[in-house]
Amino acid sequence: MTRTLQAEDVAFAYTPPVDVFTRVTAVVRSGEVTGLVGPNGSGKSTLLRVLAGLLRPREGKVLIDGRSSAHMSHRHRARILGFLPQMVNPVFSLTVFEVVCLGRYPHLGALGSTQPHDRVVAERCLRDTETLDLRDRDFMALSGGERQRVLLASVLAQEPDLLLLDEPTSALDIHHQIEIFALLKRLAGEGYGLGVVTHDLNLAARFCDQLLLLSHLSPRLVAMGKPEEVLTESLLSEAYDAPIRVCRHPLTGAPLITAEEPAEAKP
Amino acid sequence: MTRATRASAVVGLIALCLALVAASLLIGTENLSLGRIIAEWRSGEPLSKTPALSILINQRLPRTLVALIVGCGLTLAGCSFQALLRNPLATPYTLGIDSFGAFGAYAATIYGGAGGWLTFQFLGFSHVQALAFAFSAFDVLLIYAMASRKTRMAPSVLLLAGVTLGLLASSGILFLRYLARPEQLINMDRWLMGGVDVIGYEPVITLFLGVTPCAIILLAQASKFDQLGFGEEMAAGRGVNVNRLQLTTFLVCSFMTGIIVSKVGPIGFVGLIVPHAVRTVTGSRHRILMPASLVAGGACLCLCDILARKLMTGETPIGIITSLIGAPFFLYLLTRRRFTDWET
Structure with missing residues (x-):
């Protein structure tokens, strides 16, 4: 089912009247990966939680x-x-399959018992995230990349149309980062709508269909649009309040972003 | 662990519980034999002429039932708090509920008693029990107020707050002891050691009516407690109303432990160690863990009560026994399990 999740002119404050951001508009659509990017403290994760309704x-x-x-x-x-x-990280030790079954919660009855159908869905989600061979392993014993894929499977087991992920690749090495983003891209191709907070502008440039660039100075939305439109030197330098350079990735052709070293303070 | 071994472990647990109940009925200062009881029952004589049957019905049965209900209730409360606060040390006892209850009971003993202005009876509760209940409920509500503030306290901080409140109540108790007359101290101290040595069925009925609905409500939250295992945000994202779950658990547990503490005094460690011990057998899914803990908790307190009767000539207070067994056992569990998994 095609869905649109939209935040319209939202403002949020943890401790009023200090707003984290004001007048921000964001859209997450089925079939697209929308990246939320910006410097530390710009309110990306907060915006994601507002979108999620938390x-x-x-x-x-x-x-x-x-x-x-x-x-x-x-x-x-x-x-x-x-x-x-x-x-x-879970408090209790659970098997991978149990972790994925937890995702069935919004579909269960009052007593919360899983039916055969729920277990079929859980199996399918394991297969979709290529984690079926981990099924009976202890979740805590998995590597970071495996855990992230299993957690993704458990969210997929909710059978949602839209997925909101907060820095799904932050603790992963370069190979597993690409692996997760490729998986997200594939899910978008299957019709899911994804909203992903990430610090990695190069991954965002390569895998996202839409980008939202937030700034931390006067916390607000700087730009919204396709990666090529958003990831420009002038917009990024404004958002990060630092000189940012953009060139082309020699292999993928996507924008390649790097920050300049700060000019050394002269005595 | 496979489903089959888990199922057989649960069956074994229930069998053990039944065996302990039977033992608790028969073992005591005077051991009763099954043959004698059946013979006396068949004779059709009134209770006054059948000593064994009379002991069984008027003393052993109510006492065993109280031990069962109290064990079930405390364990379930411990299990729920551990899940809610994501902390292995969270129990009614560590949150200071028992200490506050004891403080209430002490205050009632001093200002109530013969000719005191604080003497009353209400719904089968004496002033001692009513004050114990009021203070233990007050303690939980205080912790809940801290938990539900806008700037949320981390679970581990809440636990620390509970421990601090417990210490506060303990110093309050010391102060009351200082104020008390020597003859009052004996009663007070006995209360502080906990005891299920009831006679008659009035406490059984009160406890049953108080604990049963609470236990049912808590058991119904099992799948929500599972969701909390991955943190409050994850649970909320899955559709759990975390605030409501917190409120329900705190209210129900405070009511339940309040009733228990007011009737039998503080009994520590049952709510702490039984869920942990059971978890190593059943795994961590609360839909299995909670009912199994319920059964094991009842059995455990039955066992402690048997020890209370047989360890020395005369009674040993059960609160002392649970602590003497519980503390070393918990230390053993600590060395075995990786508690670093928990959010501390």
Whole structure:
């Protein structure tokens, strides 16, 4: 099902009246990977949580297909929207399959028992994320890359149409980063809508269909659009308040971004 | 562990519990034999002429039932707090509930008693029990207030707050002891050691009516506690109303432990170690863990009560026994399990 998740002119404050951001508009659509990028403290993760409905905006609205998400029940929203926080570790030791089955929660009855159908869905999600061979392993014993894929499988088991992921590749090496983003790209091709917070502008340039660039100075939206439109030297330098250089990646042709060293302070 | 071994472990647990209940009914200062009880029951004589049957019905049975209910309740509360606060040390006892209850009971003993202005009976509760309940409930509500503030406290900080509140109550108790008359001290100290040595069915009924609905509500949250294992945000993203779950758990646990503490005094370590011990057998899914802990908790306190009766001539307070067994056992568990997995 084609969905649109939209934040309209939202403002959010953890401790009013200090706003993290004001008047930000963001859209996550089915079939696209939307990247949320910007410097530390620019409110990317906060915006993602506002989109996910976990934080309530001080101003503005969050709409799912034009309807306000604030009025939806938690479970109903969880069947449309999957959310994966950064670096989650379980308290209890669970097998990979049990972890993925946890994702079925919004579909279960009052007593929360999984039916054969739920286990079929969980198996399918393991297969989709290429983690079926890990099925009976202890989740805690997995490597970082394996864990992230299993967690992705558990969010997919919610059978949401939209996925919101907070820095899914932050703890991974360069190979596993590409692997996860390639998987996200494939999911978008299958019709999922993805919103991904990331620090890695080069990955964002290569894998995202849309980008939102936030700035930390006066926390706000700097630019929104296709990677080539957003990842320009002038916009990035404004957002990061530092000289940023952009060239072309010799192999992929995507924008290649690097920051200049700060000029040394002269005595 | 496979499903089959887990299932057989649960069956074994239930069998063990039943065996302990039977033992608890028969073992005591005077050991009763099954043959004698059946013979007395068949004779049709009134209870006053059948000593064994009379002991069984008026003393052993209510006492065993109280031990069962209290064990179930404390374990379930411990299990729920551990899941809610994502901390292996979270139990009613470590959150200071028992200490506050004891403080209430001490205050009631001093200002109640013969001719005191604080003497009353209400719904089968004496002023001692009512004050113990009120103070233990107050402690949990205080912790809940800290947990639900806008700037949320981390679970480990909450636990620290609970421990601090417990210390506060302990110094309050010392102060009350200083104020008390020597003859009051004996009663007070006995209360502090906990005991399920009830006579008659009034406490059984109160405890049953108080604990059963709470236990049902907590058991119904099992799948939500599973979700909390990956953190509050993940649970919220999955559709769990985390705030409501917190409120429910805190209210229900405070009511339940309040009732228990007010009736039998503080009994530590049961709520701490039983869920951990059971977790090593059943795994961590609360839909299995919680019912299994419930059974094991009842069995554990039955066992402690048997020891309380048989360890010395006369009674040993059960609170002392649970601590003497519980503390070393917990230390053993600490060395075995990787508690670093928990958010501390």
